[in-house]
Amino acid sequence: MVKELPPQAVIVREGEKPTQCCLLVEGFACRSKTTDVGKRQILSVHIPGDIPDLQSLQLHVMDHDLTTLSRCKVAFIAHDALRTVTREQPLIAEALWRETLIDAAVFREWIVNVGRRPAAARMAHFIAEVGKRLEAVGLATAEQFELPMTQIDMADALGLSPVHVNRVIQELRRSGVLELRKYSVSIRDLPRLMEIADFDDLYLHQSAAL
Amino acid sequence: MVKELPPQAVIVREGEKPTQCCLLVEGFACRSKTTDVGKRQILSVHIPGDIPDLQSLQLHVMDHDLTTLSRCKVAFIAHDALRTVTREQPLIAEALWRETLIDAAVFREWIVNVGRRPAAARMAHFIAEVGKRLEAVGLATAEQFELPMTQIDMADALGLSPVHVNRVIQELRRSGVLELRKYSVSIRDLPRLMEIADFDDLYLHQSAAL
DNA sequence: CGGTGGTTTGATCAAAATCAAGTGAGGTGG
DNA sequence: CCACCTCACTTGATTTTGATCAAACCACCG
Numbered sequence: 001m002v003k004e005l006p007p008q009a010v011i012v013r014e015g016e017k018p019t020q021c022c023l024l025v026e027g028f029a030c031r032s033k034t035t036d037v038g039k040r041q042i043l044s045v046h047i048p049g050d051i052p053d054l055q056s057l058q059l060h061v062m063d064h065d066l067t068t069l070s071r072c073k074v075a076f077i078a079h080d081a082l083r084t085v086t087r088e089q090p091l092i093a094e095a096l097w098r099e100t101l102i103d104a105a106v107f108r109e110w111i112v113n114v115g116r117r118p119a120a121a122r123m124a125h126f127i128a129e130v131g132k133r134l135e136a137v138g139l140a141t142a143e144q145f146e147l148p149m150t151q152i153d154m155a156d157a158l159g160l161s162p163v164h165v166n167r168v169i170q171e172l173r174r175s176g177v178l179e180l181r182k183y184s185v186s187i188r189d190l191p192r193l194m195e196i197a198d199f200d201d202l203y204l205h206q207s208a209a210l
Numbered sequence: 211m212v213k214e215l216p217p218q219a220v221i222v223r224e225g226e227k228p229t230q231c232c233l234l235v236e237g238f239a240c241r242s243k244t245t246d247v248g249k250r251q252i253l254s255v256h257i258p259g260d261i262p263d264l265q266s267l268q269l270h271v272m273d274h275d276l277t278t279l280s281r282c283k284v285a286f287i288a289h290d291a292l293r294t295v296t297r298e299q300p301l302i303a304e305a306l307w308r309e310t311l312i313d314a315a316v317f318r319e320w321i322v323n324v325g326r327r328p329a330a331a332r333m334a335h336f337i338a339e340v341g342k343r344l345e346a347v348g349l350a351t352a353e354q355f356e357l358p359m360t361q362i363d364m365a366d367a368l369g370l371s372p373v374h375v376n377r378v379i380q381e382l383r384r385s386g387v388l389e390l391r392k393y394s395v396s397i398r399d400l401p402r403l404m405e406i407a408d409f410d411d412l413y414l415h416q417s418a419a420l
Numbered sequence: 421c422g423g424t425g426g427t428t429t430g431a432t433c434a435a436a437a438t439c440a441a442g443t444g445a446g447g448t449g450g
Numbered sequence: 451c452c453a454c455c456t457c458a459c460t461t462g463a464t465t466t467t468g469a470t471c472a473a474a475c476c477a478c479c480g
Binding site: 014015031033035036037039040041043055058059061063064086087090093094097098100101102103104105107108109110111112114115116117158159198202203205 | 224225241243245246247249250251253265268269271273274296297300303304307308310311312313314315317318319320321322324325326327368369408412413415
């Protein structure tokens with residue numbers, strides 16, 4: 001079952017117990033949590049081909065929200081159906097398991113990003129990651145892609161304030177590393193970006209298995 | 211195959227391709243990454259019963275280090291053996307998959323912790339989490355347990371400087387929330403700690419499935 | 421046109437980092 | 451047995467990074 005969703009639409013909310021998973025067919029989505037005091041943290045950004053709530057197949061209650069960033073086309077797959085397949089086809093189960101493990105690897109890198117890198121590096125790392133992932137699924141080059149996030153969204157992804165995000169972007173622009181305007185990224189100096197970002201794509205586990 | 215390891219022993223290192231998983235039988239271990247500029251970030255802390263490198267069964271190259279914190283007893287399980295079991299017993303595969311998904315849920319919470327919570331809340335959250343998890347496996351109460359980490363280790367887990375960790379601990383001590391000395395934690399005011407921490411154990415997914 | 425949401429700018433403030441010394445408890449070797 | 455070393459913890463002073471506050475600015479839109 002395929003559905004069109006507008007930007008900022010909640011797909012699943014923390015506390016819910018979904019009976020289906022959501023395959024992102026078109027558009028961008030993100031997972032997030034909000035603290036006590038109303039501060040939001042984005043946990044991951046998702047692109048077409050991702051199943052951002054695949055974990056709900058085994059973890060019955062959502063511990064975070066899943067929201068669209070842009071207009072999205074999503075396909076819903078019933079847990080029952082998925083479970084039938086995975087029980088009969090262990091290799092498919094393993095492939096899906098692997099997907100969730102890559103997800104976890106990205107979370108780990110985000111912990112490092114937010115915990116130990118200064119603001120500019122955080123920003124650079126985030127951009128580099130999204131570019132790499134889009135490139136891997138053939139949706140863009142690593143140097144040029146759409147990114148339908150406001151500076152406020154990026155702030156929530158990077159654990160920074162929106163004002164500071166704005167300043168970091170300007171700094172990266174001024175130093176000729178990248179352009180970043182209205183939902184679109186152009187990387188001018190990829191090697192430099194990677195260096196600022198301390199980026200190593202190992203954690204994306206994109207190389208063919210084994 | 212069971213092995214005794216001293217504190218600070220590397221179990222697996224980033225870049226390696228292990229052929230076995232490690233079940234922690236006794237002691238504490240942690241996963242970590244180190245940036246460019248030599249800053250370490252601890253990604254998770256592991257207690258007896260955990261299989262901290264279970265992901266290596268499907269993700270062939272380690273994207274982080276796994277190290278002991280205290281003296282540990284670890285059992286190694288060959289990937290081959292594990293794979294045989296999981297292919298024949300889908301329910302076991304699912305249980306292991308579920309474990310890795312809880313792992314991921316903890317990573318998500320750590321992103322929030324490090325990205326959006328002030329230092330005292332970070333500390334409190336970390337302590338609350340470890341207590342809860344130890345309690346769940348019957349190794350301690352949530353109020354009183356051993357925690358073989360130096361303040362430097364905690365700094366690396368929380369994305370803070372060691373000096374600041376020290377000050378935060380003193381503040382929590384002074385306000386009667388907890389004692390924290392020489393590898394041992396005593397929580398004096400658990401409700402208050404939970405409140406400071408903005409702690410909700412939902413993300414640990416400890417309640418019986420479904 | 422006026423509203424609204426996102427971006428930009430400047431000024432000020434606060435949290436946490438860094439720097440620099442000291443303290444103190446084990447552990448080791450002379 | 452004691453001097454000494456090391457490592458963790460502590461303290462104070464200072465600096466830095468990034469947050470907050472407040473106000474424009476600017477497009478796009480109904």
